[in-house]
Amino acid sequence: MQHDHREQLKHSWQANADAWTAAVREQRIESRRLVTDAAILRAVLACAPKRVLDIGCGEGWLCRGLAAHGIQSVGVDASAPLIEVARAAGSAQYRVCGYAELDNQADLLGQFDMLVCNFALLEEPLAPMLETLHGLLAPHGSLLIQTLHPWSARGTGPYQDGWRVETFAGFGEGFQEPMPWFFRTLESWLALLHETGWRLEWMQEPLHPESEQPVSLLLLLHSAPR
Numbered sequence: 001m002q003h004d005h006r007e008q009l010k011h012s013w014q015a016n017a018d019a020w021t022a023a024v025r026e027q028r029i030e031s032r033r034l035v036t037d038a039a040i041l042r043a044v045l046a047c048a049p050k051r052v053l054d055i056g057c058g059e060g061w062l063c064r065g066l067a068a069h070g071i072q073s074v075g076v077d078a079s080a081p082l083i084e085v086a087r088a089a090g091s092a093q094y095r096v097c098g099y100a101e102l103d104n105q106a107d108l109l110g111q112f113d114m115l116v117c118n119f120a121l122l123e124e125p126l127a128p129m130l131e132t133l134h135g136l137l138a139p140h141g142s143l144l145i146q147t148l149h150p151w152s153a154r155g156t157g158p159y160q161d162g163w164r165v166e167t168f169a170g171f172g173e174g175f176q177e178p179m180p181w182f183f184r185t186l187e188s189w190l191a192l193l194h195e196t197g198w199r200l201e202w203m204q205e206p207l208h209p210e211s212e213q214p215v216s217l218l219l220l221l222h223s224a225p226r
């Protein structure tokens with residue numbers, strides 16, 4: 001079952017690549033427009049990294065945003081059509097690479113002062129990938145994760161870990177396939193990161209300016225593998 005969900009997750013980002021690119025580039029997703037794009041950019045810039053790996057970079061908006069501030073980046077994503085549109089827009093290097101292959105890419109990619117995952121940790125299990133990331137980090141570097149705030153997903157099912165389905169309703173037209181994604185409680189996120197050798201430096205909960213409810217969870221971590 002888990003294997004099926006992961007395959008469908010991967011497939012959805014091939015099938016929905018055009019619709020996703022339009023939704024991001026036309027700023028159709030309100031939470032991104034009002035809150036989360038600025039939150040992740042601010043958090044990266046505050047760390048002043050020289051070289052960033054954008055993991056699950058999608059169509060590449062964050063790499064372009066970082067380039068505008070003089071920060072070099074490499075974007076990796078399993079979706080070939082998303083990497084194609086990212087490359088066409090320039091400003092960074094991009095590579096088609098699933099998380100399971102990141103290990104084999106370490107020599108090629110080199111090391112980074114910062115690893116960023118913006119709404120890109122969607123599967124289960126994640127532990128092998130989180131363990132691989134230590135090898136891509138330069139000494140004193142950090143891992144920055146932005147994910148859906150577990151509280152904001154409370155209407156979608158019980159407050160416990162499990163697979164859910166994103167239909168992309170409200171993100172505009174053209175989405176061909178729903179996306180299975182794995183919901184994690186706050187307790188589960190913190191346990192997973194601790195078990196995979198990541199230590200929390202700080203956490204932020206950016207709020208929606210009108211509802212004043214948390215939209216996302218931002219976690220800055222440093223590497224302390226056991």
Ligand SMILES: C[S@@+](CC[C@H](N)C(=O)[O-])C[C@H]1O[C@@H](n2cnc3c(N)ncnc32)[C@H](O)[C@@H]1O
Nearest residue numbers: 013056057058077078079097098099118119120
């Ligand atoms: C919600 S999108 C976010 C894209 C981008 N980070 C952004 O902020 O616009 C999730 C991205 O994660 C990528 N992704 C999900 N699971 C992946 C995996 N196992 N390996 C590589 N990429 C993956 C998808 O292809 C998709 O581009």
